[in-house]
Amino acid sequence: DAGVIQSPRHEVTEMGQEVTLRCKPISGHDYLFWYRQTMMRGLELLIYFNNNVPIDDSGMPEDRFSAKMPNASFSTLKIQPSEPRDSAVYFCASSKGFAYNSPLHFGNGTRLTVT
Amino acid sequence: QQQVKQSPQSLIVQKGGISIINCAYENTAFDYFPWYQQFPGKGPALLIAIRPDVSEKKEGRFTISFNKSAKQFSLHIMDSQPGDSATYFCAAKREGSNYQLIWGAGTKLIIKP
Numbered sequence: 001d002a003g004v005i006q007s008p009r010h011e012v013t014e015m016g017q018e019v020t021l022r023c024k025p026i027s028g029h030d031y032l033f034w035y036r037q038t039m040m041r042g043l044e045l046l047i048y049f050n051n052n053v054p055i056d057d058s059g060m061p062e063d064r065f066s067a068k069m070p071n072a073s074f075s076t077l078k079i080q081p082s083e084p085r086d087s088a089v090y091f092c093a094s095s096k097g098f099a100y101n102s103p104l105h106f107g108n109g110t111r112l113t114v115t
Numbered sequence: 116q117q118q119v120k121q122s123p124q125s126l127i128v129q130k131g132g133i134s135i136i137n138c139a140y141e142n143t144a145f146d147y148f149p150w151y152q153q154f155p156g157k158g159p160a161l162l163i164a165i166r167p168d169v170s171e172k173k174e175g176r177f178t179i180s181f182n183k184s185a186k187q188f189s190l191h192i193m194d195s196q197p198g199d200s201a202t203y204f205c206a207a208k209r210e211g212s213n214y215q216l217i218w219g220a221g222t223k224l225i226i227k228p
Contacts (some may be wrong), residue, residue, distance in 0.1 A: 004158070031214060033214075040206075042157070042218055042219075042220045042221060043204065043218040044222075045215070045216070048214065056215070090177055091159075093156050095214065103149065103161035103164070104151075104159075104161065104214075104216075106157075106158025106159050106160065107158050107161075108156065108157050108158055108202065109156075109157075
């Protein structure tokens, strides 16, 4: 079990550029979550998918953010255009169901810096 | 608005001591309370979790105490070790929700050798 794989680990970009973050969930997991972590706001749920279908995107901060899950093994989070306030660590997590014994498995995150 | 308040923000404990992190919630409609541990450069990982029908759960050196009437739950780390140095997050899941976790702000724990 390779765990949740995120790429890139670090991304530095200039304001106005498009940024795409990638995630490969654990095989067999049917829930996928995108979180953002900052010192000021802590862990924020941006969006989550169930069986590749977006269920709740109420945490997506603006229309500049979009997420897709074209298949069970791949998801992307896109920011276009990026702004300095988007700088954060973005985590992808997956789980098998949402029962009490189905924890979230997080990737190691993508540290995004927008200058 | 923050519905899970976590304290302290940071904590320094001597090796072998007991580390205690507290969380309080403001909404009674939570049905699952996990604790996650996060090391630098890594994502959070589930450490231990409890349901509200249980007052205490112990796994090795880690214990969750749950007080439903006070709407409080805490994490106790016995015989704290330098390897326990990490950031700890409490969370609560809304009853009936599809895995909507409300997270505490985190506690940075440092265990001094």
